[in-house]
Amino acid sequence: MIPSGMQLIDEEVADAGIAASSLAQAEVVFGIVDGVCQRCGQRTRHQLPDGRTYCRACIGLGRVTSTTRLFRFPSGPGEGGKLTWAGSLTPAQNAAAQAAVASVSAGRDHLLWAVTGAGKTEMLFPLIAHELAEHHRVAVATPRIDVVLELAPRLQAAFAETPVAVQYGGAPWPVAPAPLVVGTTHQLLRYYQHFDLVIVDEVDAFPYSQTPMLAAAVAKANRGPTVFLSATPPRALKQAARAGTIGVSFLVRRFHGFPLPVPHLLVAALKGVPKRAPKTVLHLLSQLTGRQCMLFVPRIDWLLPLAQALSQAGYTVQTVHAEDPERVLKVQQFRDGVVAVLLTTTILERGVTIPHCAVLVLAADDRQFSTSGLIQMAGRAGRSQASPDDPVWFVGGHITLNMLAARHEITMMNRRTP
Amino acid sequence: MNCLLCHQPLRDDPGLSGLLDARPLRLAQLCRRCFARFDQIDQQTVCPGCGRADSPSLCQDCRRWKAQGEQLLNHRAWFRYTAPMKDFIQQYKGLGDYHLHGAFADVLQVVGENQALVPIPSERGHYARRGFDPVLGLFGHLPLALWLTKADTPVPQAQKTRAERLLTRQSFTAHLPAKVPPRIVLLDDLYTTGRTLYHAKAALRAAGFEGEVISRSLIR
Numbered sequence: 001m002i003p004s005g006m007q008l009i010d011e012e013v014a015d016a017g018i019a020a021s022s023l024a025q026a027e028v029v030f031g032i033v034d035g036v037c038q039r040c041g042q043r044t045r046h047q048l049p050d051g052r053t054y055c056r057a058c059i060g061l062g063r064v065t066s067t068t069r070l071f072r073f074p075s076g077p078g079e080g081g082k083l084t085w086a087g088s089l090t091p092a093q094n095a096a097a098q099a100a101v102a103s104v105s106a107g108r109d110h111l112l113w114a115v116t117g118a119g120k121t122e123m124l125f126p127l128i129a130h131e132l133a134e135h136h137r138v139a140v141a142t143p144r145i146d147v148v149l150e151l152a153p154r155l156q157a158a159f160a161e162t163p164v165a166v167q168y169g170g171a172p173w174p175v176a177p178a179p180l181v182v183g184t185t186h187q188l189l190r191y192y193q194h195f196d197l198v199i200v201d202e203v204d205a206f207p208y209s210q211t212p213m214l215a216a217a218v219a220k221a222n223r224g225p226t227v228f229l230s231a232t233p234p235r236a237l238k239q240a241a242r243a244g245t246i247g248v249s250f251l252v253r254r255f256h257g258f259p260l261p262v263p264h265l266l267v268a269a270l271k272g273v274p275k276r277a278p279k280t281v282l283h284l285l286s287q288l289t290g291r292q293c294m295l296f297v298p299r300i301d302w303l304l305p306l307a308q309a310l311s312q313a314g315y316t317v318q319t320v321h322a323e324d325p326e327r328v329l330k331v332q333q334f335r336d337g338v339v340a341v342l343l344t345t346t347i348l349e350r351g352v353t354i355p356h357c358a359v360l361v362l363a364a365d366d367r368q369f370s371t372s373g374l375i376q377m378a379g380r381a382g383r384s385q386a387s388p389d390d391p392v393w394f395v396g397g398h399i400t401l402n403m404l405a406a407r408h409e410i411t412m413m414n415r416r417t418p
Numbered sequence: 419m420n421c422l423l424c425h426q427p428l429r430d431d432p433g434l435s436g437l438l439d440a441r442p443l444r445l446a447q448l449c450r451r452c453f454a455r456f457d458q459i460d461q462q463t464v465c466p467g468c469g470r471a472d473s474p475s476l477c478q479d480c481r482r483w484k485a486q487g488e489q490l491l492n493h494r495a496w497f498r499y500t501a502p503m504k505d506f507i508q509q510y511k512g513l514g515d516y517h518l519h520g521a522f523a524d525v526l527q528v529v530g531e532n533q534a535l536v537p538i539p540s541e542r543g544h545y546a547r548r549g550f551d552p553v554l555g556l557f558g559h560l561p562l563a564l565w566l567t568k569a570d571t572p573v574p575q576a577q578k579t580r581a582e583r584l585l586t587r588q589s590f591t592a593h594l595p596a597k598v599p600p601r602i603v604l605l606d607d608l609y610t611t612g613r614t615l616y617h618a619k620a621a622l623r624a625a626g627f628e629g630e631v632i633s634r635s636l637i638r
Contacts, residue, residue, distance in 0.1 A: 046516070046517050047516075048514075048516050048548075048549030048550050049516070049549065049550045049551070049554075049555075050545070050546075050549040050550065052549050054514070054516070054549070056515060056517055059509075059513050059514075059515050060513070062513070063513055063514045063515070065549065
């Protein structure tokens with residue numbers, strides 16, 4: 001079997017047991033040329049004592065050194081495939097999807113700017129179907145493994161007769177060539193000029209936004225246009241959209257049709273936090289009226305003291321952070337309504353849907369909170385049809401530009417006509 | 419400076435006294451939060467023979483070495499082999515991320531007069547593949563005496579079971595200079611069964627060293 005379109009290092013080729021006859025078809029380059037890693041495109045200056053240089057940026061996929069051979073296998077047209085999904089899109093979703101199809105057909109990059117909770121995945125179906133019908137190869141790349149695992153079965157169900165390859169760190173590989181690949185953005189480093197369309201989910205999210213290597217990975221793996229998906233696109237993309245260099249379509253209403261909850265900006269003295277809960281916070285929590293509340297804090301070490309202070313005030317509290325081994329379980333408990341307040345770091349700013357949930361960002365003026373982060377956190381509220389007007393509070397020692405910008409962007413989205 | 423593991427800026431400034439002090443300035447390479455994830459061994463309650471944590475009297479392993487007529491190495495290690503440390507070793511030795519070699523340099527200090535610090539070398543084949551010697555990297559900030567060499571072995575220690583490890587044959591040879599100090603401190607990254615270090619000691623003895631041999635490792 002030839003791993004078509006992949007670029008693999010010596011060790012990977014050996015592990016996969018690729019025959020010499022297949023290797024002969026690959027273009028071979030050295031791992032680092034002129035101080036630039038040929039796999040991930042990043043500049044590297046890290047040296048080994050034996051004089052070789054190596055790349056730290058993509059070392060997680062196996063080390064590339066100046067003597068590593070990188071095998072680039074030839075790619076070809078896709079195997080085709082068709083949409084078997086029977087559902088339908090709202091007119092707004094359909095319009096946004098068709099705009100993306102038009103951009104991609106014209107070979108242009110496209111930004112799908114959809115508010116939090118708009119139903120982005122379904123909107124991708126027409127686009128993917130259009131590309132597969134043309135025998136194009138499509139990759140859907142998302143930053144996190146949890147999202148890959150959630151997305152893959154949905155895509156496989158929507159394209160039931162089409163092979164879908166799922167790739168993330170630790171997944172079994174090599175995978176059989178498939179016209180549709182779902183994986184973490186990192187996995188695109190294993191491809192070279194293979195895809196005719198790459199869809200990048202959550203462009204503004206960690207680690208894509210902070211890791212230039214991942215943008216380079218998308219560019220290297222792709223031979224066609226890129227579609228970016230985001231509720232809070234980074235400035236560069238917004239500017240490109242405004243200048244018309246990339247296509248853009250908006251989805252400004254949630255699937256239930258109600259506007260986004262607009263955050264209230266509150267100034268409070270944060271002295272004694274996290275050991276004491278500010279009065280303002282206690283007052284706000286007393287107004288929950290049957291709702292649960294996600295309370296975001298800027299630092300992990302705030303979680304425990306603040307949880308203690310809040311449970312002394314009579315609230316049932318649970319805490320989560322990125323390295324919490326019980327994260328999934330605790331979020332599930334919160335979902336089940338066992339606890340009233342979920343104290344969390346920014347780890348839960350995306351991808352979590354809790355009905356009837358208020359959002360409070362404590363120390364919203366902290367540098368830790370970016371505009372897009374604040375918009376995402378605010379986007380946790382009002383996601384269910386039954387309670388679209390959950391309150392969102394940004395509580396800070398003072399009001400920052402980020403807080404204002406987040407509120408402004410949400411208001412502007414609400415004002416845009418669907 | 420950023421933390422080697424989480425890349426957050428390091429906040430621990432040396433301070434005026436640190437700058438003016440006559441002692442060499444040693445800055446941490448890891449932030450406090452990352453460093454705190456590693457489990458440091460409490461040296462008050464370790465096995466006197468091998469430095470195993472929470473074993474104030476001589477442990478089973480060491481009694482076995484003693485029964486075989488070995489003089490114990492009085493081994494001491496800095497850290498336990500917990501999950502974060504396994505991740506670190508995987509990144510450093512497994513993936514070959516040499517940049518991490520100084521991560522524990524500020525902690526890995528061996529004090530004493532009239533002694534030579536002899537690192538356990540890696541096999542030539544491993545060196546060729548990794549491009550560095552993991553033990554030399556970890557202890558590179560110390561004045562080292564490279565007196566041992568290791569012949570290539572078919573299977574690395576890390577891929578063997580405990581029983582297989584203990585059956586490993588001698589693969590070290592020592593080349594001593596004319597003048598040797600009365601004490602040698604062997605340095606390694608990991609102490610598991612002690613087989614490697616006792617072989618190294620035997621090689622030193624075979625080369626004619628008659629002084630005291632003790633050992634240190636990053637992990638026990």
